[in-house]
Amino acid sequence: MHISNLLKVAIYALKRNKLRALLTMLGIIIGVASVIAMLAIGQGSKKSIQDQISTMGTNLVFVMAGSQQRGGIQMGNSGAVNITVKDMDAIRADCPSISDLSPEVRANGQAVYSNKNWPTSLFGSNTEYLNIKKIEVGSGRCFTEKEVKSAAKVCLIGATVIEHLFGKDANPIGLTVRYKKIPFKIIGVLKPKGTNTFGQDQDDLLLAPYTTVQKRVMAITYFQSIQSSAINETKTKDAAAEMEQALRKSHKIKEGAENDFTIRSQDELVSTFSSISNVLTILLGAIASISLLVGGIGIMNIMYVSVTERTREIGLRMAVGGRGKDILMQFLIESILLSVLGGVIGILLGIGVSKLIGILMGWPTVVLPASVVLSFFVCTVIGVFFGWYPARKAASLNPIDALRFE
């Protein structure tokens, strides 16, 4: 039989039992739709984490005082106080892959304005910090090099602090806020960045020259960290390596001894969190695949029923010249048609459901073309695999026994 005729016969057989065909396909439809939707949720969460991390800074590479445990991902500041201006200068001199560079110091306390106060962090940095951290000045201005040198009592203010001290949409430029009794003149307002994936409010801060924070607020000479930008994305690894060399030299660490500082890059964070979402995606996909498998078994079941029901038809077809392989192909094509049709409907439904989840629940979802192609492919395989045994059974019937079948 020609393939076009086989297809016609298969479509015809399915049309004869529309409801049953639909119910059989339902297993595949639900299976494929849930695989697509689950993968879309997994991919969506991965992408949103990546986006969030990328808002943390530009090709960020940073150094923290204290060593990390080998192999661990502990990132906390262990209280070491060994990063200083000397290290800044060393990095500035020996790291060609780094463009912007800034120290970071951070004080915790209350910001006070008239009778209101608000617990927030006061960050200290130089002027390059805004570029590194992708922070923008909304109105007013940033502090200058001169103000850094002179440890000027000026600051930039985040939206959350404004809201609690001055009220929403107030313009606090020119006003003075007190932090640990030190008066800071507000010279600029930071553009809001919102809350990041880790639940941190990125607008809850004051930013002042690091010299001011070091000398006037905290009375320290070290930095908690040094933040920097690599000259481009591909250079972050080089930048981290150069930085390590420069710091080992400036800290006079002997060969073979462990670092007494920790270098991290944005890249590393992205890959760490991406691998977490990948695991999540695989897990969701695997659970959804089980329903696809169940759908396949449903097809197999119905194909067996169909072969038994149509035993006399098979006998007749053989009597008038149908060969074993004609019968095999007839039933195989029928099951492939069921699963592929179910697959296509499932893909459309899956895309729809993903969009709906995105809109209703506010979860980010990303339908990858690869998952669509894969689902389609898997459906074809399911059709062949689960259709094979029933079709084989049909083809191996003896024409006389089939004709006599009651």
Added chain:
Amino acid sequence: MVGLENKAMNKTIIEVRNLKKDFHVGEVTVRALKGVDLSISEGEFVAIMGASGSGKSTMLNILGCLEKPNAGDYILDGVDMAKLSKDQLAALRNQKLGFVFQSYNLLPRTSALENVELPLFYNNKVKAKERRERAQEALAAVGLSDRMDHMPNQLSGGQQQRVAIARSLVNDPVVILADEATGNLDTRTSFEIMALFQELNSKGKTIVFVTHEADIARFTSRNIVFRDGHILRSENVTDRFSAIEMLKNLPVTDDIETS
């Protein structure tokens, strides 16, 4: 009675020698055919008769290449069955044989025309247009030109059997094999079907017809009687009936009589 002249019976279509067929059911062996010799020439209309269980259907199934004998030779139109594979047998059935069954065996929810087309679907040499035309011709030959788009459940038993006969004709076979083709039909319809077979035979079709009804066998040209797996006797029908004549004489009351 009409004198339907026998055609020049020179070409042998079916040649069977010492054919044996056993069935094994559990411990028991049923010897359905115990060495049958048979020869049928082109243009013959043969009735195979005999008591129930005498091996008629078994014989016909072997003649139809639906079943293989345990021993013996069967040569159909010059081809030795024993040498053919399963697929070759299927191709042979497709090109040289036509079947008519007691229970019609039409595909349900499939139009008469499409049922008749079925054998040609398995012949790749026949294109769609030719397939349709040949099926229409075959339906016209059995007098169902006006029922081509009817489904089997919209047709009477006799009409369904006509569709089945059209299906057996459509591939222009060398022989038509019919097993109790009138078994499910009333007398009048049976005669109508026999009239159709006689008409086909008069045009030169070779027909082998299994029946256990003696009055049906009188429409054929030769009766072969089976008993217990053997051929008891084979005799030419001398006073052959014409089904058309018989239909004319059939009392009209027959239609409402319970038989």
